[in-house]
Amino acid sequence: MKKNAIYAQSGGVTSVINASASGVIRACRDYSDKIGTLYAAENGILGVLNEELFDTSNLTDSEIDGLRKTPGGAFGSCRYKLKSLVDNRKEYERLIEVFSAYDIGYFFYNGGNDSADTCLKVSQIANELGYPLQAIHIPKTIDNDLTETDNCPGFGSVAKYVATSIREAGIDLASMYKTSTKVFILEVMGRHAGWIAASCGLASEKDGQPPHIILFPEIPFDEELFLAKVKYSVENYGYCVIAVSEGAKDKSGMELSASGASIDDFGHRQLGGVAPIVAQIIKNKLGYKYHWAVADYLQRSARHLASRVDSEQAYAVGYEGVRLATEDNANGVMAAIIRTSQNPYMWETRAVELELVANHEKFMPRDFISEDGFHITQKCRDYLVPLITGEEYPDYENGLPKYVELDKELMNKKLAKFI
Template sequence: MSIKHAFYAQSGGVTAVINASACAVIETARRYPDQIGKVYAGHNGILGALREELIDTSQESHEAIGALHRTPGGAFGSCRYKLKSFEESEAEYRRLIEVFQAHNIGYFFYNGGNDSMDTALKVSQLSEKMGYPITCIGIPKTIDNDLAVTDNCPGFGSAAKYLAVSTKEASHDIASMCDNSTKVFVMEVMGRHAGWLAAAAGLAARQNGDPPHIIVFPETPLNKEKFLAKVKKTVDEEGYCVIVASEGAKYADGSFVSASTTVIDSFGHHQLGGVAPALCTMIKREHGFKYHYAVADYLQRSARHIASRVDVEQAYAVGKAAVELAVTGKNAVMSSIIRESNAPYRWSIGEVQLEEVANYEKKMPMEFIDDDGFGITSVCREYLEPLIEGEEYPPYLNGLPRFAKLKKVLVEKKLNDSFDV
């Protein structure tokens, strides 16, 4: 029986450290030549499998693969593509199995969020039914930190560090100019339903009165009158007000503070954004304060120059563990992070069943949000602080970081038909 190859794919919004997981999968698989042949990577995520566009990572040097460890973004390409249910489109799943079978692929490593874990689970189940079983292992990834069961998600720690540092730095700027210039600064961060990133910016505050003075979470409905009163009180007492707002901020009726009607992907998500200017307009009308705002957007998820060392280590560890789980016979599981203690911070790698993770969303627990709904508690701080610890800088050349450059050689197609996606 010939040795099976592996397929690795990156899914959804990328992070500063997702390539560290890719690096770990490829490097670890190369240490098991008797069990895993080549590692093929999906060109643009799962679409690469559906289109039979497989990147042969064996064509990349050890140095190039090693450089992924310090490179942000998705080196092989990612996508936001939701596979439908079996009932809606069994053809998509059958196509995946056909491509895997044609290329002698027996391992599927899917690096993504909760929808990705659902896909990996379904592929595992259908492959059994089709008589071509595939070992499917999930690798956690998301800056949103909203995967269930695992203590935290690789990608989050580095985004959290970037936001906390940026909030602290911008606050010094505002404090310098508030006497006769800007009184209010609002930073908009990602987070559709979960406020983990907004909470992370709260780490910038070390004592009472420190910015950010107000955090707007998706988990707590925005009370406009209460919010505006707190802005006024903060400016009166501190001279300025720094606000961090999640893009998913909502009112009590469930409507977003700012969202368009445009559907942006196959998940049915509406385009979010515009919370910062919406809040600034609200403040200007009520109080007349001069304001500035910033939208962290892709900067928060690509800031490899200030990545958390803990995050980089955990991203590599879950990728390495995924391969080790596969070669020891595990299937339909996801490698996970287990917190053993806060002080000192200790963690280890575990595993969870994909069905425990698939399509679940972990929001901020209410004990992490303070009583007035605009700040984080000490319990939240104890959870967050270890995740941003340490620096793991990439090498620099002429003042700029050096990142990996891959050849991305595609494998010759074996199926005659094309598949429209």
């Protein structure tokens, strides 16, 4: 009667997605009365389609513990969205073929919006085709834009990283502005939602403390107001520190990073980077000396500065996903995080229907952003602070974090190649 399970990682990876993997693996071992072998697919759903699977039974306790403190996706991730059943029935039939060949009864998919959609479709299709399957979504995204959950594992650690980094860079600038750089700009991720940019605001705990300005994707960029704010900051505090979301947009909805200034002589747009664009606007109009940084992958892989709460929640939703599938016989749900108390911060995990999650996005509420649109409110701080709380350091060897690298040997294939 025992069925086997497949776990896969999807979308942009985080510094704690492997903690979720660790939770899933541990739980499958704890629920060995109901779950037989747990396979991990290589590179998300593609690994299922291509029958590229690892047997996680081979993992040692030390490897499973090591995953809790290792960034990136240990099993490989993918950016791949299943089409609808109408558009590509073949893919779904293939999934069922693979599930069937490995006697899979449980599918744990670890990702963001797109993965929630994939997970829901897989659940629905299995049902339509009469294949008994429980598909559970394990939330993960640094963008923090999944609905129906207090927050998304991966986000808290990015938030801690960017807030720490901008505090440190702000202290640097404060030492130098009298004879050198007056403006510093940090570009952070978040193409649609400003959660990461907002987190930078946590570094500013009193008036005049950096960052002085935050540019959110939710608030159209107003150059005049912005420049006035920069000028005010430099004239009153001596310098100006700015956090800008990669997705900051002008009033027409066009991303600033795609504006004319970023197009080079060859007409290329892929140089990217909104920080240099904002720097140039300031230089042209106000003449201040500037520096800028683009954190890019550094922010989402910085396991050395993970939030302990985030790491614990990542593990918990992984574990809870398996518990929901076995104890509660759940299907088509996400293991969500529920905030049960604000002060002290308390939380628990709970199932929410995937239909409420898939293809929805959670943006910053307007009352999380200050009236002038350039900073965060106390309400936003109250929400964010618990998520960055606590440290959980990796081990170090020769001065560098010692991360687990799995010796992944793919299983021999049973099926014909999928074209």
